[in-house]
Amino acid sequence: MAPARKKRRTNGSAASSSSFTFVKFQSQDFEKLQQKYTNTKEKFIDEKFPPQKRSIGSGLLSKKQMDKLVWMRPSELVEDPRLVVDGESRFDFAQGELGNCWFLAAIGAITFQKEIMDKIVPVDQAFGPGYPGVFHFRFWKAGKWIDVVIDDKLPTIDGELIFLDCKTRNEFWPALLEKAYAKVCGSYAALHGGFISDALKAFTGGVHKFFSLGEAPDILWDLMDKAARCGALMGCGTPPGPTSANTVLPNGIVQGHAYTVTGVTKVKTPNKEVKLVRIFNPWGEGEWNQNWSDKSSLWKQVSEEDRKRWLDNKNDGEFWMSMKDFCKYYSDLDICCISSTFLDE
Known part of the structure; x- marks a missing residue:
């Protein structure tokens, strides 16, 4: 959670x-x-x-x-x-x-x-x-x-x-x-x-695991959920664009940019259960604007309790997206944990 x-x-x-x-x-x-x-x-x-x-x-x-x-x-x-x-x-x-x-x-x-x-x-x-x-x-x-x-x-x-x-x-x-x-x-x-x-290890002295999202295992969301419960630190990055500049795509994602993973959760819609990832842009603004973003109509399909608990419609750089879109638009995930127990598992 x-x-x-x-x-x-x-x-x-x-x-x-x-x-x-x-x-x-x-x-x-x-x-x-x-x-x-x-x-x-x-x-x-x-x-x-x-x-x-x-x-x-x-x-x-x-x-x-x-x-x-x-x-x-x-x-x-x-x-x-x-x-x-x-x-x-x-x-x-x-x-x-x-x-x-x-x-x-x-x-x-x-x-x-x-x-x-x-x-x-x-x-x-x-x-x-x-x-x-x-x-x-x-x-x-x-x-x-x-x-x-x-x-x-x-x-x-x-x-x-x-x-x-x-x-x-x-x-x-x-x-x-x-x-x-x-x-x-x-x-x-x-x-x-x-x-x-490098920064995660400098702040913790912890052990580190890298995942290439193009080859993400089916259980990756479950691993991220367990990492969050263990107090692990998570960051992710987007693939670079054709230039060295941090180009902002029409969907709000910045190319060649590092983000923080700040949480994971599941929400229920009338048709299915959806796995979500919460991400933070260190610019302090600029967000994903597609499915499950702050203004997405998909939030109307979940319970009022879940909307109040998870949705915060502010341009503060933090947003939700589905696990499927996360693996599509981000290239890598880093998990750093002070204890090796989680990563050993």
């Missing part, structure tokens, strides 16, 4: 992370830096991933954009910056100038898992009066968990974030998480194009 549509985390301890050992990335100690800059009442600037053009990387922005680029702290962009507002949700963010839909699709998947989110986005940090400008995030890399420190200077043009942005203007966990992963990879440009499986 599909997870409920709600935000996952507000405050609370990250006790679930206490059993893990985190290696300090580039030997930077978050607690020591936080204490140092709190005492000196200065704002941290990360010399190992400095707010300079080399951290953007080459070939990503035009010369005109680079000339206009200004690194700004959230406290310079809004009056009341927050790391998290009312919990993390896949509906918080929208993709920016960076072609990292694969990374954002994985973020959309982990927002369902409180334990994972508390590990990736530690709760021991916040904005506020006198905050030191230092944050940290955690990823799985090369067989170990790493703790990545960053400053909170973000790339902007004309006072607007140019990469991952949040729909709530004073919420910054998505943009700072993206910056931390860019630091791990060497630059923002290094995130331009990638595989959702």
